[in-house]
Amino acid sequence: MSTEKNTPQMENPIVLTDGAVKQLLRIKENENIAEGHGLRVGVKGGGCAGFSYILGFDEKGADDDEFVINGITVFMDRAHAIYLLGIEIDFQDGLSNRGFTFNNPNAEETCGCGTSFSA
Numbered sequence: 218m219s220t221e222k223n224t225p226q227m228e229n230p231i232v233l234t235d236g237a238v239k240q241l242l243r244i245k246e247n248e249n250i251a252e253g254h255g256l257r258v259g260v261k262g263g264g265c266a267g268f269s270y271i272l273g274f275d276e277k278g279a280d281d282d283e284f285v286i287n288g289i290t291v292f293m294d295r296a297h298a299i300y301l302l303g304i305e306i307d308f309q310d311g312l313s314n315r316g317f318t319f320n321n322p323n324a325e326e327t328c329g330c331g332t333s334f335s336a
Contacts, residue, residue: 229286230298231258232305237317238287240308250274255283255290258306259297268300270319299323 233241241256260269268290277283281292293301 219310229284229291230282230302230304231284231291232284232303233286233289234307235287236308237306237312238289240310240317241289241329245274248274254278255292257292258301258304260300271319272306272317316327 238322244250253272254276257271257273257275260268262268275292277292278294280294280296282295282298283295284291300323301321303322307318307319307320309315
């Protein structure tokens with residue numbers, strides 16, 4: 218008889234598109250991001266709609282959950298999950314729009330620039 222518990226594993230809470238992964242790997246290489254650093258995805262108060270997104274490489278914090286999404290280690294503060302579950306992060310490289318975009322199903326309202334939201 219096995220005493221091992223079958224613990225369910227949380228699915229990845231966010232989606233990184235192929236375009237986002239490609240750009241993040243490029244940034245990680247060009248900026249010489251240290252080993253052990255992962256992509257921090259989070260929110261902070263501010264922006265024209267109430268919350269702004271946090272996106273950058275950082276060390277893992279005590280309150281962070283860790284995920285590996287498409288080969289990228291992602292850190293997310295547990296308290297931010299309510300605002301970020303299901304978000305899709307993409308990278309646009311067009312003539313009229315260049316940068317990371319956030320498609321957040323939890324956002325009740327987003328600003329025109331797409332980098333802040335209300336929930």
